[in-house]
Amino acid sequence: MGLLWGGLPEGMEETPQRVAKHWATITRGLHQDPLEPLKKTFTCDHDEIVLIKDISFNSLCEHHLLPFFGVAHVGYIPSGRVVGLSKIPRSLDILAARPQLQERLTSELTQVIEDAIAPVGVIVVMEATHTCMSTRGVVKANAITTTSCVRGVFKTDFQARQEVLSLINKDA
Ligand SMILES: Nc1nc2c(ncn2[C@@H]2O[C@H](COP(=O)(O)OP(=O)(O)OP(=O)(O)O)[C@@H](O)[C@H]2O)c(=O)[nH]1
Numbered sequence: 001m002g003l004l005w006g007g008l009p010e011g012m013e014e015t016p017q018r019v020a021k022h023w024a025t026i027t028r029g030l031h032q033d034p035l036e037p038l039k040k041t042f043t044c045d046h047d048e049i050v051l052i053k054d055i056s057f058n059s060l061c062e063h064h065l066l067p068f069f070g071v072a073h074v075g076y077i078p079s080g081r082v083v084g085l086s087k088i089p090r091s092l093d094i095l096a097a098r099p100q101l102q103e104r105l106t107s108e109l110t111q112v113i114e115d116a117i118a119p120v121g122v123i124v125v126m127e128a129t130h131t132c133m134s135t136r137g138v139v140k141a142n143a144i145t146t147t148s149c150v151r152g153v154f155k156t157d158f159q160a161r162q163e164v165l166s167l168i169n170k171d172a
């Protein structure tokens with residue numbers, strides 16, 4: 001005789017509420033302004049690269065509502081103003097907590113940094129694993145997707161772009 005259905009296991013009694021809370025948490029960014037963390041800025045005459053590497057993020061692919069996650073690298077050359085280092089990850093967390101495309105997440109983060117401090121140049125590189133590719137569909141567990149968005153001097157000055165990419169350890 002097989003196992004008969006005997007009703008919900010005790011551990012599942014609160015599962016609907018947990019699931020609702022989880023979805024509210026992972027989509028909280030829909031109700032938040034990604035520019036908010038970047039509103040407080042500081043004057044600073046540093047005119048070379050500021051690079052924050054390996055900022056972990058978790059997001060949600062808009063096609064399957066499955067997680068994609070990885071790291072972001074954000075580099076910029078200030079034009080007189082900088083933001084607190086923790087504020088860029090805070091802004092990323094807001095943008096990531098929405099149904100996203102990795103490409104759009106990358107360009108939106110670039111855009112909010114431009115809007116906040118109008119840097120001489122800004123570059124965002126993101127590397128991510130998409131669980132809609134690793135656990136279902138094509139089932140490629142090790143595929144990593146890299147996206148980048150480049151603005152300002154990094155767009156036109158190949159040497160500046162090379163420098164920041166070598167600090168990130170990526171080829172141009
Ligand atoms: N460009 C891009 N594609 C994504 C991203 N996240 C998921 N996708 C892809 O979106 C596509 C959606 O394709 P569909 O054909 O509509 O969906 P599907 O039938 O489930 O596709 P398969 O995953 O190939 O089974 C898939 O190829 C996903 O790999 C992303 O951030 N950027």
Ligand SMILES: [Zn+2]
Pocket residue numbers: 061062063064065066130132133
């Ligand atoms: Zn997907």
